[in-house]
Amino acid sequence: xxxxxxxxxxxxxxxxxxxxxxxxxxxxxxxxxxxxxxxxxxxxxxxxxxxxxxxxxxxxxxxxxxxxxxxxxxxxxxxxxxxxxxxxxxxxxxxxxxxxxxxxxxxxxxxxxxxxxxxxxxxxxxxxxxxxxxxxxxxxxxxxxxxxxxxxxxxxxxxxxxxxxxxxxxxxxxxxxxxxxxxxxxxxxxxxxxxxxxxxxxxxxxxxxxxxxxxxxxxxxxxxxxxxxxxxxxxxxxxxxxxxxxxxxxxxxxxxxxxxxxxxxxxxxxxxxxxxxxxxxxxxxxxxxxxxxxxxxxxxxxxxxxxxxxxxxxxxxxxxxxxxxxxxxxxxxxxxxxxxxxxxxxxxxxxxxxxxxxxxxxxxxxxxxxxxxxxxxxxxxxxxxxxxxxxxxxxxxxxxxxxxxxxxxxxxxxxxxxxxxxxxxxxxxxxxxxxxxxxxxxxxxxxxxxxxxxxxxxxxxxxxxxxxxxxxxxxxxxxxxxxxxxxxxxxxxxxxxx
Numbered sequence: 001x002x003x004x005x006x007x008x009x010x011x012x013x014x015x016x017x018x019x020x021x022x023x024x025x026x027x028x029x030x031x032x033x034x035x036x037x038x039x040x041x042x043x044x045x046x047x048x049x050x051x052x053x054x055x056x057x058x059x060x061x062x063x064x065x066x067x068x069x070x071x072x073x074x075x076x077x078x079x080x081x082x083x084x085x086x087x088x089x090x091x092x093x094x095x096x097x098x099x100x101x102x103x104x105x106x107x108x109x110x111x112x113x114x115x116x117x118x119x120x121x122x123x124x125x126x127x128x129x130x131x132x133x134x135x136x137x138x139x140x141x142x143x144x145x146x147x148x149x150x151x152x153x154x155x156x157x158x159x160x161x162x163x164x165x166x167x168x169x170x171x172x173x174x175x176x177x178x179x180x181x182x183x184x185x186x187x188x189x190x191x192x193x194x195x196x197x198x199x200x201x202x203x204x205x206x207x208x209x210x211x212x213x214x215x216x217x218x219x220x221x222x223x224x225x226x227x228x229x230x231x232x233x234x235x236x237x238x239x240x241x242x243x244x245x246x247x248x249x250x251x252x253x254x255x256x257x258x259x260x261x262x263x264x265x266x267x268x269x270x271x272x273x274x275x276x277x278x279x280x281x282x283x284x285x286x287x288x289x290x291x292x293x294x295x296x297x298x299x300x301x302x303x304x305x306x307x308x309x310x311x312x313x314x315x316x317x318x319x320x321x322x323x324x325x326x327x328x329x330x331x332x333x334x335x336x337x338x339x340x341x342x343x344x345x346x347x348x349x350x351x352x353x354x355x356x357x358x359x360x361x362x363x364x365x366x367x368x369x370x371x372x373x374x375x376x377x378x379x380x381x382x383x384x385x386x387x388x389x390x391x392x393x394x395x396x397x398x399x400x401x402x403x404x405x406x407x408x409x410x411x412x413x414x415x416x417x418x419x420x421x422x423x424x425x426x427x428x429x430x431x432x433x434x435x436x437x438x439x440x441x442x443x444x445x446x447x448x449x450x451x452x453x454x455x456x457x458x459x460x461x462x463x464x465x466x467x468x469x470x471x472x473x474x475x476x477x478x479x480x481x482x483x484x485x486x487x488x489x490x491x492x493x494x495x496x497x498x
Contacts, residue, residue: 001046001221002048002069002099002358004073005040005069005073005076006040008073008076008077008080009037009040009041010364011080012079012083013041018143018181026481032055033072033075034070036051036055036072037072037075037076037391039054042259042307047060047063047410048060048069050071051063051065053422058230070233081105083098086247091263091264091265091353092261093133093222093262096133096439097133097138099132100126100129101121101138102256103126104123104126104141104142106122107119107126107142107145110122111145111148112151116149116153119145119149120150120320123142123145123149123152124146126138126142127139127142127143127166130170131166131307134221134222134223135221136170136173136221136223138172138174139166140169140170140171143164143166143167143170146159146163146324148452152461169217169219171219172217172219172220173219173220173224174221175215175238176212176215176221176222177220177223177227179215180213180223180224180227180228180231180261181227183211183212183227183231184227184230184231187204187231187234188205189204189209191234193389198237198238198239198240198476201364202233202235202238202239203236205231205234205235205238206235207249208231209228212231214225215278222260222263222266226266226269229248229252229270230269232248233245233248242277244278245273246278248275248400249273249274250274252270253270253271253274264297264298268294271290271293271294271297272286272294272307273310273314274290274293275287275291275311276479278315278429279311279315279318279479280471280473280479281472282471283471284315284318285319287311287315288312288316288319291308295312306332306335306345307345307359309328309332310348310349310352311330312325313325313332313350313352313484314479316328316484317355317484318484322356322364322365322367323365324355324358326359326360326365326367329352329353330368333349333353343352346366346483347381347382350378351382351395351396351480354373354378354484355395355399355484358373358399358402358403358406359492361373361403361406361494362406362495364492368374373403375403375404382447383423394423394433394436394481395480395482395483397420397423397479398420398440398489401413401416401417401420401443402493404416404490405446405451405493405496406496407495408451410451413447413451414447416457417443417444417447420440420443420444424436424440429478431479432475432476433476433477433481434470434474434475435467435470435472435477436475436481436486438463438466438470438486438491439467439486441463442460442463442467442490445463446497451495451498452498453494453497453498457494464487464490467487467490468487
């Protein structure tokens, strides 16, 4: 099925658009285009051939079908302009921006057709709203038309000067916004695809940040500020300046709440960053408070709500609240949208589920229903993380070993430990994932101590002390690497040894 068509239908259907809008024909009898739209909303067709067969007893190459599809796409695009933004799911900032875009389209048509009495009042209203909300793109177009009107029609030099100065400021603000967006995009691609070391990422971010700092003015858009702050956070993250990262998060969140309360997406973004800091700094209670603030923030999407619970579970596991973490997982997994999460998100939830199943198996969690956890099935469900060579699969390798030891499958344990040790030597950089390296060394001592608890304690005494003295901050590892504090996992593991 045509991806563009399906996305348009899904968008309009989500916004409760039952009928396709046609000015002057609202009461017309349902057309073939309307029926096509209704059928797509009902998911009646899987392929384009099925659509063509239904309407024209032909296949997707049929000329009449192609014309029907073209007409539907055109009508869908027209209907987008009629969506009522004054409904749930739109923040006040979004309502103001989307309304301004629609009004700007109308004002532009009227202005360039010479309908100044209708266009100018709309442009003046748009100018005030654009200045108030820092809509630089809208302000550029509005100011330009007002220059033309006051110069060519009214010949008012004073107003022309006023709007010319406003246009210059708006153009500068829009330029900075777009440059900040470009730098953010480049840093994101560099970090996720190129897998550089953090030092190089830190250096690049600093260059971009300094360049934006030199050109930054007092009149900048809120979007610019978000991109600007995001680059600053990349500097703190890549430089591993976590206390500065946390302080900056608190300041930004406070500013957004006070100055731009409608900018909820940005607030959720920086609250997420704050929770990352709290996990790494082991400030778990502060992290839980941030999660509650995320949960209570209006305008969050279904996906952000599920991500909120993901952080809640991580923090609950770090504070040994296994049962509460399990309850949260069960409630989240029952949500209709849970199974529709992106593949990477689904895999991370599978890893969380594996650890929760381990706690069930060693009687740290009392489940409603108990079933044996299959390691083989689990590995098939996390192909992306299993292949990750930059510490992403550490929690996967560790949880397998914990299950094997508890089930006294010592042959499998030894073979998996050999794999884990090769992974440690080959892929983990010297100055990163320090706590994970120590914990892996501790696991390697278990077979050498014949899987006897007392002997394991003796052999790992020095390593355990080193682990206790090594903070997550000094360890330099990703938030997801150590889902459960290694000290806690170690104590539970010792209890499973004879």
